Each structure stands twice: as structure tokens, then as C-alpha cells.
Amino acid sequence: MPDRPTPDAALTRLLAIMARLRAPDGCPWDQVQDFGTIAPYTIEEAYEVADAIRRGPDFPALLDELGDLLFQVVYHAQMASELGHFGFAEVAEAISAKMIRRHPHVFGEAAARDASTQTAAWEVQKAAEREARAENGTLAGLPLGLPALTRAAKLTRRAARIGFDWPDAAAVLDKLEEEAAELRAELPGAEPARLADEVGDLLFVLANLARKLDLDPEECLRAANAKFERRFGGVEARLAARGVAPADASLEAMEAEWQAVKTEEKQGL
Template identity: 80%
Template sequence: MSHADPAAALTRLLAIMVRLRAPDGCPWDQVQDFASIAPYTVEEAYEVADAIARGPDFPQLQDELGDLLLQVVYHAQMASEAGHFGFAEVAEAICSKMIRRHPHVFGEAAARDAGMQNRAWEAQKEAERADRAETGTLAGIPVGLPALTRALKISRRAARVGFDWPEPGEVLDKLEEEAAELRAELPAMDKARQADELGDLFFVMVNLARKLDLDPETCLAGANAKFTRRFNQMEARLAARGLAPADAGLAAMEAEWQAVKAVEKD
């Protein structure tokens, strides 16, 4: 583990960003703006999550965290150039927020259990939204979040004010209702209506995950990994018979798929 000075390393990174954006710096970096860099910021966050999911892979995680930190520095530098704020203001703002949201640690309030602290955290965030003139239960939920994550946040907010199904079984009933509505739209081939009904189905599934205390992104990631694993094994079994999936036909692929599932269950 390195004993490098964090302050010196950060100062160096900030200086590198200034140099890249300078008139005699990098032509690509000079022309970027918040909108053009935002997709990279999201991508780097996902790459951090991927490095954690794979072990975690600590050398890779170190590298990806550096890439994500660069994104923060990049946005702060562009804001500084426009006269809005700099990296120091970003850091000070999050320091103040963390102290404000943890009075039981940095103030005189008594320590709370996890449940009480979660409620206090949410109350503090609601007060901050009110200060920003963000009114309404669903105010302030970022529109740029992945759809499943945003749906989970929306449903959690609605549930906090009592707009929720009492039991998971009732959500399953609603899921069947939404599936029937989607099925009814299949013959007409109206893509807009199908998309609307499919969206409703997804949203109810997110609510079901919440009621079961599961994260929908994690559930879907697990399903993706399982399908990928089984498909690769099916493909390998076909290859051993001298067949490619596209040439084998659906019946042969399904037979090998079921064989793979049977092996996993043993």
C-alpha cells in the first residue's frame, strides 16, 4: 500500500486538468462541455461497480476510482472556468452535508440505531429539498438515473406517504393484471401502447422487488449473469457436436439449454 500524500496527489491531478483545458493543452479536452462529459461520468461509475462485483478486483478498483475522480475534477474545472464553483467548493459542500446529516456523530445528539438514523437521514434530505424549493413527495429524484433505479426511488418515496400495496402478494396480483393488459395489446401491433403497457409491467416488478427487500438492478444483473453462463455452456455443448447455434435450430438449442439447467441442479 502506498503512503503517498493524498493532498499532494489531488493537487497534481487538479493541475493536470487545468493544463489539459488550457489554450495550448489537449484539443479534445478543450472543446468538451458538461453535456459531452456526462456520459463518461456515468460510464466510469458503472466500471467502478463492475470492479467491485468481480471480487472485488482491487487493482482494477483503484484504477476505476481514479477514472471516476477524474470525472469530478473535470466537471469542477469546467465550472471554475465559467465562474460558478471549483473543486474546493465541491469538497466543502459535501463535507458540510455529511456533518449536517450526521448530528449523532459530529454534534451533541445521541447515537441512534440504524433504523432511526435512516429516518433522520431522509428527514434531513427532505428539509434540504424544501430549501431548494423542491416541493412534492417525488421532487428531486434525478431523471438521469438508470430507469430501474429511478423507479425504485420513486416507489420508495410514494410508499413513505402510504401509497403502497400492503403485501407482496397484492403486487403479484397487479403484475398479472399488467401482463394481461400487455397481452391484450399484442394483436394490434401498436408499438406506443405496447411500450406503455410494458413500462407499467416493469414498474410493478420494481415495486415487487422493493416489497421483497430486493434491489431490482441486482436481481436483473444476476439474471443476466445466469443467462450468459447457461448460453455459453449451451453453445459449447453444440460446438462439441459440430454445430453453431444459428445452424442448430431452436429445438436443438432448447434441448441443450435444458441439459445445462439439469447439470446445474445436480
């Protein structure tokens, strides 16, 4: 087995590669990027890391995707350095200081805590940090770039800490029915802005329902997406076996195949 590179050497090489790409005689594409154009790639790479983990984890893929994600951090740090703000070393030092500050029971004199107590202490520390940044209010500091369902659950989890919450999941279901009725009432007029508002309310309540059931709304929707892909693929396969192209099949025929695929899944076929 070949010797593993040292972290210092590997990181130094990566930083040098990034600087070279952004140099005047570097890569034309990399030279013209900025924080706004790179940010979507950063988010995409984080999702690809999560996907590799969900697949087992798939360690070869995880190795590759973690590298891609690290490159995103290096990319942003390089651009900030070029503008005279900070470099990668400051990024690493900042997160190190934050972790030490948030773990006084490990790095300081405070007594050790169990997991639940530590979670509460972590939230207190984060609240203090938000206050120091003048991010006042119960809902302050939640990134706008979070997936909307995740952010909805986090917003209401914050509100629930001070008692602004439904009593149970059944109450959320009542609210869901109310929002569905409001959406139905808007359908005859079909004004896009009103429909968007009502659909947003419906999704927001659904995110809350998942939270009240201790479920991650993003994971729920991700699983539903996977189920739809799997079942629709089964519909196409059944149609192909009969020599029918999906585009040529009637809605009734596709629905019949859909129900057949669902039945097969439930029976474990």
C-alpha cells in the same frame, strides 16, 4: 514498499493535469467536451466501480476504477471553474458541510443514534434540504439519470412512506397479472406507443415487486443477465463440441442444449 503520496500532493497533481488537458494548447478531444458529453462517462465509471466491488472486491481494479471516477469529478469541476461557477475546492467543501449537517450526532451536540434511527433522521434532513431547494412533493429530488428500475423502486418507496403502497407482495403479483393481461390485449394491434406504455407498466410493477420482497431490482436483473450469459455460453460450447455453429443450429436444437445446460447447473456439474 514505496512511500504513499500525500492526499494533498496527489490531488494537486491531478487538478493540474486536468487543467493542462483543457488548456488552449492541451488535448483537442478534452478541449471540446462539455457537461453533457462527459456525463455518460461519469455514469459508466460509477458502474465500473460497482463491478470491481462485486468481483471480490478486486482491489487492484477498484483502485483503478476509483481513480477514473475521481477524474470525472475533477473534469466537471474544471469545466464549472472555466465558466466561473465553482471549482473542485467548492465541491469538496460543499460535501463536507453536508456530511456535518446530516450527522449532528457525530459533529454536534445531538445524542448518538442507532442505525435505524439515524436513517430516519437522514431522510428528515434530506427532506428539509429538498424543501429549501423548492423541490416540493413526496417524489421530488430523485435524479432522472438513475437507472429506470432503481428510480421506480425509489419513487414507490417514497410514496409508501405516506401509505400509498400495496399491502404485500401477493397484491403486487395480482397487479402484475393485470398488467400482463393488458399487454396481451394490445398485441393484436401491435401499436408501438401502446406496447411501450404497457411494457413500461409491467416493468414498473416488477420493480415494485422486488421492493416489496426487499430486493434490489437492478441486482435481480444483473444476476439474470449473468445467468443468461453463462447459460448461452454453455449452449455455444455444447454445439461447438458437436461441430455445429450456433447460427446453423435450429431453435429446437438450441433449446435442447439450453435445457441440458440448466440441468447441469442444477446438478452442480
